[in-house]
Amino acid sequence: MGSGKTARMKTALLRTALLAAAALLPLAPSTVGAQTPKEVVDAATPDEWQEIAADDLVVMILTPDAAGDEREVVIQLMPEPFSANWVHNVRELARAHWWDGLSVYRSVDNWVVQWGAGEAEKPMPETIRDTSADDYTLNWESGILNTMWGSFGRRPAEETYDNMDGVGSWFNDPYSSAIGFAQGLPVASDLETQADAQGERINRPTEIWPVHCYASVGVARALAPSAGTGAELYVVIGHAPRQLDRNIAVVGKVIDGVEHLSVLPRGTGPAGVYETEAEHTQIISVRLASEMAEDERPRYRFLNPDSGSFADWAELKANRADAFYTVPAGGADVCNLSVPVEPVEDEAG
Amino acid sequence: MGSGKTARMKTALLRTALLAAAALLPLAPSTVGAQTPKEVVDAATPDEWQEIAADDLVVMILTPDAAGDEREVVIQLMPEPFSANWVHNVRELARAHWWDGLSVYRSVDNWVVQWGAGEAEKPMPETIRDTSADDYTLNWESGILNTMWGSFGRRPAEETYDNMDGVGSWFNDPYSSAIGFAQGLPVASDLETQADAQGERINRPTEIWPVHCYASVGVARALAPSAGTGAELYVVIGHAPRQLDRNIAVVGKVIDGVEHLSVLPRGTGPAGVYETEAEHTQIISVRLASEMAEDERPRYRFLNPDSGSFADWAELKANRADAFYTVPAGGADVCNLSVPVEPVEDEAG
Numbered sequence: 001m002g003s004g005k006t007a008r009m010k011t012a013l014l015r016t017a018l019l020a021a022a023a024l025l026p027l028a029p030s031t032v033g034a035q036t037p038k039e040v041v042d043a044a045t046p047d048e049w050q051e052i053a054a055d056d057l058v059v060m061i062l063t064p065d066a067a068g069d070e071r072e073v074v075i076q077l078m079p080e081p082f083s084a085n086w087v088h089n090v091r092e093l094a095r096a097h098w099w100d101g102l103s104v105y106r107s108v109d110n111w112v113v114q115w116g117a118g119e120a121e122k123p124m125p126e127t128i129r130d131t132s133a134d135d136y137t138l139n140w141e142s143g144i145l146n147t148m149w150g151s152f153g154r155r156p157a158e159e160t161y162d163n164m165d166g167v168g169s170w171f172n173d174p175y176s177s178a179i180g181f182a183q184g185l186p187v188a189s190d191l192e193t194q195a196d197a198q199g200e201r202i203n204r205p206t207e208i209w210p211v212h213c214y215a216s217v218g219v220a221r222a223l224a225p226s227a228g229t230g231a232e233l234y235v236v237i238g239h240a241p242r243q244l245d246r247n248i249a250v251v252g253k254v255i256d257g258v259e260h261l262s263v264l265p266r267g268t269g270p271a272g273v274y275e276t277e278a279e280h281t282q283i284i285s286v287r288l289a290s291e292m293a294e295d296e297r298p299r300y301r302f303l304n305p306d307s308g309s310f311a312d313w314a315e316l317k318a319n320r321a322d323a324f325y326t327v328p329a330g331g332a333d334v335c336n337l338s339v340p341v342e343p344v345e346d347e348a349g
Numbered sequence: 350m351g352s353g354k355t356a357r358m359k360t361a362l363l364r365t366a367l368l369a370a371a372a373l374l375p376l377a378p379s380t381v382g383a384q385t386p387k388e389v390v391d392a393a394t395p396d397e398w399q400e401i402a403a404d405d406l407v408v409m410i411l412t413p414d415a416a417g418d419e420r421e422v423v424i425q426l427m428p429e430p431f432s433a434n435w436v437h438n439v440r441e442l443a444r445a446h447w448w449d450g451l452s453v454y455r456s457v458d459n460w461v462v463q464w465g466a467g468e469a470e471k472p473m474p475e476t477i478r479d480t481s482a483d484d485y486t487l488n489w490e491s492g493i494l495n496t497m498w499g500s501f502g503r504r505p506a507e508e509t510y511d512n513m514d515g516v517g518s519w520f521n522d523p524y525s526s527a528i529g530f531a532q533g534l535p536v537a538s539d540l541e542t543q544a545d546a547q548g549e550r551i552n553r554p555t556e557i558w559p560v561h562c563y564a565s566v567g568v569a570r571a572l573a574p575s576a577g578t579g580a581e582l583y584v585v586i587g588h589a590p591r592q593l594d595r596n597i598a599v600v601g602k603v604i605d606g607v608e609h610l611s612v613l614p615r616g617t618g619p620a621g622v623y624e625t626e627a628e629h630t631q632i633i634s635v636r637l638a639s640e641m642a643e644d645e646r647p648r649y650r651f652l653n654p655d656s657g658s659f660a661d662w663a664e665l666k667a668n669r670a671d672a673f674y675t676v677p678a679g680g681a682d683v684c685n686l687s688v689p690v691e692p693v694e695d696e697a698g
Contacts, residue, residue, distance in 0.1 A: 066415075109607060109608040109611055109612075110563050110564070110607070110611075133675055136676070137676075173523070173680075174522070174667075174680030174681060174682050175678050175679070175680045175681075175682075176680075213588065214459050214587050214588040215459070223672050223673055224672070224673065224674075224675045238563050238587070238588075239562065239563040239587075239588050239589055239684050239685060240588055240685075241685070242678060242680075242682070242685065243666070243667075243669055243674070243678040243681070243685065245676075245678065246675075246676040246678075247669075247673070247674050247675055247676055258458060258459070259458040259615045262458055262459075262586075262611070262612075263458075263611075263612050263613065263614055263615065264612065265612055266608045266612065317592070318523075318592075320592055320596075323572050323573070324572055324573065324596070325573075325592070325596050326482055326573045326595075326596055327485070327486075327594075327595040327596055329524050329591060329592040329594065329595075330524070331522075331523030331524045331525075331591075332523060332524075332592070333523050333524075333591070333682070335588050336588060336589075336590070336591065336592065
C-alpha cells in the first residue's frame with residue numbers, strides 16, 4: 001500500500017537544513033522568565049506586527065443567532081502562490097456575491113462545518129479557474145515564506161543529534177520534515193539531502209504545502225481527481241486533521257468568529273449533512289474586505305514569525321513557566337503555535 | 350527559564366527502546382490495501398475488542414436541548430494507577446449524586462467546556478482523597494499498558510536511522526518520547542538510555558502520563574500546588590492542548606455524546622465563564638454505569654491496541670490509500686489515533 005516515499009529527515013538534519021536554506025529566527029537573548037505567552041505578545045513592538053491586506057480578508061455574515069446577536073466570520077486567505085487558483089476562485093465568488101443566500105449545511109463533531117453549494121446547483125462566474133490536485137503542493141521557492149521554522153533556529157549550530165535535552169527537541173512533526181509560516185499561516189515541508197560544494201550533507205526543502213489546523217478553511221471536493229472549485233468550503237472545528245494535507249486545497253484560516261461555526265448543532269444525516277433545510281444557517285453575505293468601504297473594513301494584523309517576540313512566544317508556548325504550569329511540555333506542534341492575530345485599532349478612534 | 354530537561358530520544362532510539370522494553374504489535378502481513386480505516390475496524394474479530402468495565406463508565410445526563418432531545422454524555426475513566434486519587438474522587442462524587450443539579454458553567458472555543466462546583470460551594474463526601482501534583486505522572490511499570498506503541502513496532506529491526514522513507518517515519522511526538530494506550534486511552538512516556546549487559550545502549554521508559562486529546566476529561570484546579578479534587582471537570586473541545594499534560598490530572602475521555610458539550614455557546618465572561626445563570630446548562634444526573642440497573646447500563650467496547658486490526662487501522666490512519674486520498678500523510682499523531690470505541694450490542698436484543 002501507499003506510504004510516504006519522500007525522504008523524511010529528522011530534527012538533527014533539519015537544523016542543518018534550515019541554517020542552509022532559510023533565514024533563521026533572531027537568536028535574541030531570552031527575556032521571557034515566567035511570563036505568559038500572552039504577555040510576550042502584548043509587549044511586542046509595532047514593527048513586529050504585520051497588517052493583513054484587505055484583499056486577503058473575507059468577511060462572512062450569517063443570520064443573527066437565537067439571541068439576535070450578529071454573527072461575523074473573518075477568513076484570512078493563503079498568500080500566493082499557495083492554493084492560488086482556489087484562492088482566485090474564492091475572491092471571484094465573493095466579488096460576485098455568489099454565496100449570498102446560500103447556507104451552512106453540514107456540521108460534524110471534531111471534524112468540519114461546511115457551507116456553499118456545488119456548481120451544479122448554481123451557475124458560477126466565468127472567471128472561475130480550473131483547479132488541479134497538482135497544486136496542493138508547491139516546489140520550494142525562497143521568498144514565499146516567513147521564516148521556515150523549527151526549534152533548530154534556537155539551538156547552537158554545534159549541537160549534535162545525540163544531545164537531545166532542552167528546548168531543542170521540541171520540533172517533531174509526524175506529518176512533515178519542517179514547519180513554517182506564510183503570511184502567518186501554517187505550512188509544512190519535506191526535505192531532501194544533497195551534497196554541498198565541500199561534500200557535506202545539507203538538507204533542502206523540496207515540496208511545501210499549507211496544513212490543516214483548527215480553524216483552517218479548505219475546499220470541499222468529490223473523489224479525486226476532483227479538486228473542488230472553492231464554491232463549497234469547510235472549516236476545521238476539532239483536532240488538526242493533518243491527513244488532509246496535500247489531499248485538499250487549504251485556502252486560509254478563520255481568524256475571527258470561528259465560534260459562530262463551531263457551535264452549530266451537528267448534522268444527523270449522512271456525513272453530518274443536516275436532514276432538514278430548517279437546520280441550515282443562512283449566509284447573508286460574503287465579501288472581500290477590499291470590496292467594502294474603507295471605513296467599514298475590518299483590519300487585522302499578525303505577529304510576524306520572523307520577529308523576536310514570536311520566537312520568545314513560541315518558546316514559551318513549548319515551555320510554559322508561568323504560575324499555572326509546573327512541568328514545561330518541552331515541545332509544541334505547529335497547530336498549537338497558532339500565530340497571534342488581533343484587530344488593528346483605528347488610530348483615529 | 351524552564352525547559353524539558355529529561356533526555357528525549359528520537360525515533361531511531363525509540364525503535365530500539367520499544368523492542369527492548371515493551372511487547373510489540375504483531376507484525377501481521379499487511380492486508381489493508383485500499384481499505385478505509387473504518388472497514389478495518391468493521392472487520393475486526395470479536396476477540397480484538399475489549400469491553401469497558403461498568404465501574405469505568407460515567408454517565409452524565411443534561412437537561413434536554415432546545416429541540417427537546419435527551420443529552421447523554423458517557424465518560425470512560427482512566428484505569429489504575431493513572432490519576433488514581435482523582436478517579437477515586439470522581440467515582441465517590443458520582444455515587445453521592447453530588448453533581449446532580451449543578452451545571453456546565455464555562456465554554457471556551459478551541460479549549461474546554463467545564464462543569465461542577467468547587468468544594469467551597471458545596472460540601473463534599475468524606476471519602477474524597479487528597480490529591481497531589483506528584484501523581485500527574487507515574488513511574489514506568491510493565492503491565493499497566495496496552496502495548497507501548499509507535500511506528501517502530503512495524504519496522505524491521507535492521508533499519509537504520511538514515512533510512513527514513515516509508516511508514517517507519519510516522520511516529521514523532523513533539524511532546525514525549527513514546528506514545529501508548531492504557532485500556533484504550535492515550536498515554537505518553539519519556540525514555541532514558543541505559544547500557545545493557547552487552548554494553549549496548551537501550552532505551553527504557555521512565556515516566557508515563559495520560560495525555561490531553563479532543564474529548565479528554567481533566568480536573569480543573571486553581572494555581573499550583575492545587576491539584577483539584579475532581580469536583581470540577583472539563584472536556585477538551587479543540588486541538589489537543591498537550592501543554593496541559595503532566596500539569597493537570599486527566600481522568601478519562603468522553604466516548605459518546607461529546608457533541609452535547611462541544612456545541613454549547615461560548616461564554617462571554619472572564620475565562621469563558623457564562624455571564625448569567627440562564628446560560629448554564631443544567632446537569633440532571635451523573636452516575637457510574639455500575640450503579641445503574643444492569644439492563645439500563647450503557648455498554649461500550651474498544652478495539653484493543655494490542656490487536657492486529659488496531660495495527661492495520663493505525664497504519665491506514667497514517668497512510669490513507671482509499672479513494673478520497675491521493676497522498677498518504679506518512680504519519681499520525683497520538684490524538685489522531687483515537688482508539689475506536691463502539692456500543693456493545695445486546696446479544697438478546
